[in-house]
Every structure is written in C-alpha cells, then in structure tokens.
Amino acid sequence: MYGIEQLLVELATRLASIEAVNAFFRDPRTTARVVGVLIAIPAGMLGSFLLLRGMALTSDAISHTVLLGIVVAFIIMTRFFRMEPDLSSPWLIIGAAGAGVVTVILTELVQASGLMKQDAALGLAFPFLFALAVIFVARYVENVHMDEDAVMVGEIGVAWANTNSHPIGDYESVVITADDPRAEIVRRCVNCVRDQINPRDPAAEFIEVCSNCGEYSPGEAYRAGFTTVRPVLVYWPKSVTVALVMALVASLFIAIFFKELKITTFDPELARSLGYRPTALNYALMVVVSLVAVGAFDAVGSILVIAFFIIPAATAYLLTNRLSRMVALSAALGSAGAFWGYDLARGRLFGVLPLPGDWDTSISASMVIMMMVLFVVVLLASPRSGLVAVWARRRRQRRTFVDMVLLGHLDHHINRVFSRESLEAHIGWQPEKLAAVLDRLERSGRIEIDAGRINISRRGHTSLAAFRASTT
C-alpha cells in the first residue's frame, strides 16, 4: 500500500505543486469528498450487480463480517508473526476478503440444507461472524484505535488528519540501532507480569532494551530530533489511497468481466451451458465486494456501507433499461450523493441552499440521506417509470376511455337525438363528470352541440375508429 501511495504522491506532485497538494488534502471538506466519491464509484457499480442478483442484503452482511477478517488477520500478524500493529496493512485487507467469501459460503451451506431460505440464512450467518469479531476485538486487540464510533459511522470526517508523510527529494531515512548514541536504553522487568511481582522485589529480573530503535522516515527523524534537516513533505491521507486502490480494482474487474457478469446475472443456467463458470465468478464478485466493503467500512462504518452499494444502484435501475448504463449511472449517482452529502452535513442542501440552524452533523449519514433524496426524486420524476409519469399516464388513459365511452354511445345510437338530460339518464354519470367530458369533446371538435342537441362529428368518428383499432 505504501509503495502505491508513493507512486500517487509522485504523480500528484508532477501535476500540481507540493503546496497545492498539501493544501488540497489539508481541507477536511476536500478529503472527505474525495474519499466519499472514491467509495461511491466502485460500490455503486458492484451494487448494480448485487441488486440484479437479488443479493442486496449480502453487501450488508459482508460489510459487517469483514471486521472478523480484519481482526483475525490482525491477531495472526501480531501474535504469530510479531509484526507491528498496523491497520492499513494489506494483510488485513486480504483477511477481510476472506471473511467476505466465508460469509457467502456459510450462507449457502445453511441454504443448501434446505431448511432455511436465503434471507434467514444470511440473518444466521452474518451476526454470528460479526459477534465473533466483536469478542475478538475486546479480547485480543489492544492499543489500537478501533472504537464503537468508528464501527458505527466511520471516520470520513477525520480522514484528512490520518496521513502518511512523504518526503519529496533525496532525504535519507534514519536508522537507530542499540549502539547508536541517540538510542534510549531502558531497563524492563521480564518476569514482573508473569510472576505478578513488584519491580522493586529482589526476585525481579531485568534486561536492557532499546526503546526507540528502528527505521525513521525523514519526516519522523526530523520530528524526533535525529536530524536538523527539515524535509519537504507531502501529507497524503491514507484512506484516499485505500479507496483509490479499491476503486481501481473494482473498475478493472467489472471492465474485464462485464460480459461474464452480465450473462451469469441474467441467466446462470445459459451461462453454464455455454461453458461459463457462474459459481467461480460469483465468488470473485464477493471478493471484490469485500475489498470495497473494507475501504467503505473504514470511512463510513459498517452499518451505512449497504447504502453506498444499493441506493445508487436502485436509483439507476429506475432510470435505464441497459445494464451498462445502469452501472455507469449508479457510480455517478453515488458520487453525486457523496459529494452533496458533505454539504448537507454542514447545513447546505445541494451545496447552495442553506438550511436553518447550526449544522455540524455526521458526514457519512448525510451522504446516505443525500443518496436517498436522489432516489426519491427519481422515483417521483423518472420520465419512464416515475410515479408522477405513471400517474399522469393513468389519468390520460382514464380520460381517453371515458371520452370513448361517450363517443361510442353516440355512435351506437346514431339515429337518436341526445340532449344533456337524456345522456345523463342513459350513461348514468354524475352531471359534473358528464359536463366535463362533453366540454372536452366539444373543444376538441369531436362532438357538435347545436341548440342542446348533441351529435358526433366526423372528427369524433375518426377518433373512435382509431381507438377501436388500437384496442383490438
């Protein structure tokens, strides 16, 4: 991860000045938006496939169980390999991906027993794995920032402050060894904890250890006072790197396997009969979903991750009938929600409309609300399937129908003379309704009213014939 980040820093500093890059990310607004958008893009794209596969809730399950993967990998790293605890290590991400796959396998096992349906199977599998994770965190993980708040709503608001500093130019890192004059040697009791004795107890045994040995990056070396050379540094938010890598992995996966994902989602049986492997592809998809869920988990917390996967995808589903467009729209809608969501958290709707009162609220929750606002707008206003369009279409159809009922009646009894009163008696409508229909028909020239006598016109005949043709 650090290597990739160095590449990104290199690229960024070529495109803009070091000061500009630092200023860009020092602004909490920009960093939060960049991270939000970088999560919304891959989540939105993958979410389209999850939604169409009927696996919307799987993203919720995975976003919880990745915690188990992270914790197990963390325990293995620190306990068995004696590695430094580091929450941005790629091993944790691999652990998370593994947990995602385990979730899916466990769910499918419960389902394959034939005793539970898919939703119940998910409901059994993921709380179990999540509960294990919570117990492991409490039992084995110390000295690491992993509190409930972070798990609930994420840390996107402070993403700007959690940076790696990258020196620009030729600065050497500083290595402090035990024989270095700058090394601090301290005495440590080796049997105090084990034997539960006081360090002043004569039985206590001590060894000398170096408390500050290790490798220091140029920035760290300057801050620790090991060197007087102050390096030029770029402060790069760690979550930007993580989110960017996840976005790239997911985009590549979808670009390469688009055809395969499409056919296995629409018709897995056909796919299999053509020699594709839907099961393998499904697991690959779950791995990529897990990877994105880890990035999202860190930024927005485990509970809201599902919103990034599903709300934009559901919105896009209402807007198009092409899969490729749905995937692209979903990414765009998610990005818009994340972008404007930050503004909403600071009290401005769509970045411009100021909301009353003093706003300083959860960024991740506001992003979700914003995505939901976009969904509701589309649900109401989508030109094809929006509720308003459907309502207007129904109303138009209803009107056409009553018009035709009246025209049909006039046509059927063409030799009879009709007045308002006789029509009212024949058709049995309320006077107001009849008046409205007659008014509409007269204005459009489909009937003629001559001294109270109502006749169907030539245009009326044409209109009626067209309607009859269209319904048979």
Place this chain on the structure above:
Amino acid sequence: MAHQGEHNRMTDNNGGGGNAALLALEIEDLTVAYHSKPAIWDVDLTVPQGVLMALVGPNGAGKSTLIKAVLGLIPRAAGSVSVFGKPYERARDLVGYVPQRGSVDWDFPTTVLDVVTMGLYGGLGLLKRPGKRERELAMYALEQVSLQDFAGRQISQLSGGQQQRTFLARALVQDARLYLMDEPFAAVDAVTERAIVTILKELQHRQRTVVVVHHDLQTVTDYFDWTTLLNVEIVASGPTDTTFTEENLRKTYGGSIATVNAIAGGDS
C-alpha cells in the same frame, strides 16, 4: 463461427432423418438424485440425429432434471452423456438450450436483441465484446421468430409468447446441432404455439435434432415424430407411432388412467 464448416459437412453426410449411424444424444445409466431421492433412475436413452422428440411424463417425472443433467447444470450421481459421439463437456457448442421462461428475471435491464446476442457469448473469448457481426446474427435470428420489430424493446415489455420466442431466437443464433427445450409451449397462446411448431419443424428440416419437454398429450402425435415417455425411469422411447400407445401411457401415468384413456382414445 469456427465450427460452421464442420456442421455443414455433418449435414451433408447424414442426409436422412433418424440416421442411426450417428446419435445426436446418447445417455447411459444416468442417475440424478436430490438428497439421495432419485429424480431420474438409471436412464438409458438414445436420440437419433434429425428427430423432433417429445419428452413426456407426469409432474415430478424428472423431465427437466434429465435435460439439466445432460447440460451439466446439476450434478450427475452416475452415468455418462455423449453428444454426437463426444462427451458433452467437449461438445458444448453443438448443444443449444432453451430454459423455462420463468427461470430468469424479465425485469432485467436489457433489450430483446441483447438477450439473443447472449446466445453467442460462448464463442467469445475473455475480454471480447459482442460486436456488429454478433448483432447481425442476433437480428437474423429475431427475424426467424418474427420479433425483428421488438429488437430494441426492454424485455419486460414483452408478452409471455414473445418472451418464449426471444428464448427460441437465442437458441437459434447458437446454430447448434442438438436443441434441448424445457417446456417451450408452457402458457403461450394458440398463435404462438403454431409459430413455435413451425420453427421446430424448420429446425428438423435443416437436420437439427430437437428434444422438447412437453405436457400436452393431445398434440404429441401432431408435432413430434419421436417420443420418450419418462417417469423417473424410461418407460418407452422410439418413433411416436409405436411408442405413444395407450399401454405405454398407462405405465407412465399410473393412477390417472381415466385421463389417459380419454387422450389415447381420442388419438387412436
């Protein structure tokens, strides 16, 4: 398509329908079980090239299971399947499959043309997208089922019969030698049924072999020249004239003899 040449040669060499020299489908000792309850039991079945075959049997007889087991969609507990003399796994591209209409989500965001194009995905390698050539072939298949005017429609806007014809077009575009169809006549109107029969006869005319899971006993003798009666085990298989008899039907359908009598009586 790489196999086009091979197909034509096969057609030329085996002109007559029912040529036993090369079997379109040969199933030996095939057993499939769901949770150790056999759905089909030790099935031996040979289908000669060029026949239009009805696969008939009561509900739960294992008709769909048989087709899916041939295609490797569900695991086989025992037995082997070969297609034109080769194991199915090596002859995949000779087989076209028409699943039951209800097996997919018709609200999926895709068009009729797109669904038909999916029939050609088997011949595309990784990273290759369907292009102009594939769309033209798909369009031609849509013309064969008279759906060319619906190419750009979203699939949810189709009627049941049109959906069924879309699936047929998707199989036609594969230009397979053997077609396996799971209830293509389910819940379609009389006009669509006629249209589908015409397409099936046309396929047979072009020396294709077609196996159809069929429910309507009244139409078996009209539509199919070959019949297999299945009830977990094979009851009888052969030319419809000699196979679709009252006695065989009685063996297949067991209890519901009254119905069988009515049908068989009506036919003979």
